Amino acid sequence: MTAPADMIDLAQRLIRCPSRAGIDDYGPVLGILEDWLAKRELPYRRLYGDTGGAVGLLVEVAGGRPGRWWALDACVDTAPYGDEAAWSFAPDSGEVVDGRLRGRGAADSKLAAAMFCGIAAELHGAADGLHGGLAVLLDADEHTGGFGGARAYLADPEAVLPAGVLIGYPGLDEVVVGGRGLWRATIAVHAASGHSGSRRTAPGAVSRAAHLVRLLEEAELAGGDGDFALHPKPTGPDGDFPLPPKLTVTSCHGGQGFSVVPDLCELGVDIRTTAAFDADAAEQLVRAAVGELDVRVPAPRPTTITPVAAWPPYRLVKDQQPAAALLDAAAREGLAVRPKIAGPSNIGNLLAGEGIPATAGFGVRYEGLHGVDEQAFLEDLPAVHAVYRRAVLSLLGSP
Structure with missing residues (x-):
């Protein structure tokens, strides 16, 4: 031995x-x-x-x-x-x-x-x-x-x-x-560029991205109603999946200096998935939030989503x-x-x-x-x- x-x-x-x-x-x-x-x-x-x-x-x-x-x-x-x-x-x-x-x-x-x-x-x-x-x-x-x-x-x-x-x-x-599984994506949020001192009032890409972050973090993930935190389901190999899904905005990159209104801001989103809230549900949630952003706070270019990884x-x-x-x-x-x-x-x-x-x-x-x-x-x-x-x-x- x-x-x-x-x-x-x-x-x-x-x-x-x-x-x-x-x-x-x-x-x-x-x-x-x-x-x-x-x-x-x-x-x-x-x-x-x-x-x-x-x-x-x-x-x-x-x-x-x-x-x-x-x-x-x-x-x-x-x-x-x-x-x-x-x-x-x-x-x-x-x-x-x-x-x-x-x-x-x-x-x-x-x-x-x-x-x-x-x-x-x-x-x-x-x-x-x-x-x-x-x-x-x-x-x-x-x-x-x-x-x-x-x-x-x-x-x-x-x-x-x-x-x-x-x-x-x-x-x-x-x-x-x-x-838990995962679904990850980068999100490119666009806006019209310009001078930060001009009279234009349209929000820049960072501001639009901040609005999207709020929409994502306020979204309700099916099966994640909070009961898990108060009354955790038993861990172990029997019964329902014992953990809830979870969404986290993990990165935010945009803008440079102070005098330019940024025209691009990129977000990273990590969603931990479960049997009841899988990768398809995660992507649908993000696409719904992006669609709502583009309607509420329009920009010259639509927000784009690039999936990065998905595991069950x-x-x-x-x-x-x-x-x-x-x-x-x-x-x-x-x-x-x-x-x-x-x-x-x-x-x-x-x-x-x-x-x-x-x-x-x-x-x-x-x-x-x-x-x-x-x-x-x-x-x-x-x-x-x-x-x-x-x-x-x-x-x-x-x-």
């Missing part, structure tokens, strides 16, 4: 190799993983995105008996460091202090990546007795929101699509078995794999773990669109995820490792 110390050592090396999404070259961090895998004679290959750049590694351990394939997934790219002066230690520290692994990616999700590599190494030596196979996806394009590694895996003609995926996000108390909400039903195996394994290891429907989206939403069930959000405890002083609690690693190992063996134990 791969010792936790070996996993921690690999995680430390990964943390000390910056792999910030959209900032750093992913080649070095993938090279560290490739060296580790090659020394243990594990089969792996790089995955490439649409532009030809490497977006991840895929490790495949084929069993000796027929059966379904399952996948472990962890990202090896990270969020940016933010204000480095606010950190009390170097963001690429990789040190272990007071039982905590320090540095960006310690929690999300380089420690999980190292643990999953360890599990693959353990099973590789006993693969003949396993049904189906185990894939380990090490995604280097997760924090961009593009999920390039996952997309490349699903599109790879040589890969066997998994029956389910276990995503190694951190958090010891919950297994995420679903999440998802939830696993009770006893659906791979959630059932993970929850059962946690219980057998003496951990009190509950299923949860998450507000944010995750790779599970992407997989759900392909008909592949996924769990997320079970791992070690942590602090500072995506913030300053990111740390992972290493005392949890033996139990978390044991849970995933038990769950995987359970899934690979039958056809």
Whole structure:
């Protein structure tokens, strides 16, 4: 069995190799993983995105008996460091202090990546007795929101699509078995330009955009009447979807200086969707608000909407794999773990669109995820490792 110390050592090396999404070259961090895998004679290959750049590694351990394939997934790219002066230690520290692994990616999700590599190494030596196979996806394009590694895996003609995926996000108390979907768009609000000191009274694009923001934020989202906030529906894999839809205006860009009436202002809109309020409903709501703006506050050009992304909400039903195996394994290891429907989206939403069930959000405890002083609690690693190992063996134990 791969010792936790070996996993921690690999995680430390990964943390000390910056792999910030959209900032750093992913080649070095993938090279560290490739060296580790090659020394243990594990089969792996790089995955490439649409532009030809490497977006991840895929490790495949084929069993000796027929059966379904399952996948472990962890990202090896990270969020940016933010204000480095606010950190009390170097963001690429990789040190272990007071039982905590320090540095960006310690929690999300380089420690999980190292643990999953360890599990693959353990099973590789006993693969003949396993049904189906185990894939380990090490995604280097997760924090961009593009999920390039996952997309490349699903599109790879040589890969066997998994029956389910276990995503190694951190958090010891919950297994995420679903999440809200999303619909995102940019909105271009137009107006006639001119001098801010002239006698014209027609509003500029920023003013029209502000009016649209009010219309959007005052719009009623079906199923979002406030009862959720006062009386939350039970989270878990049974019953109605437990979270309401949510609309957020996330960006506003327009104008320059002071003497010009702006003729363009662009808004970013993020709508979290549910089964009762899906992407079509979200788009219809935004189009209705835009139509109302153009009637109430006309301009020379109509407001335009450019959809950017849409993912469906998802939830696993009770006893659906791979959630059932993970929850059962946690219980057998003496951990009190509950299923949860998450507000944010995750790779599970992407997989759900392909008909592949996924769990997320079970791992070690942590602090500072995506913030300053990111740390992972290493005392949890033996139990978390044991849970995933038990769950995987359970899934690979039958056809």
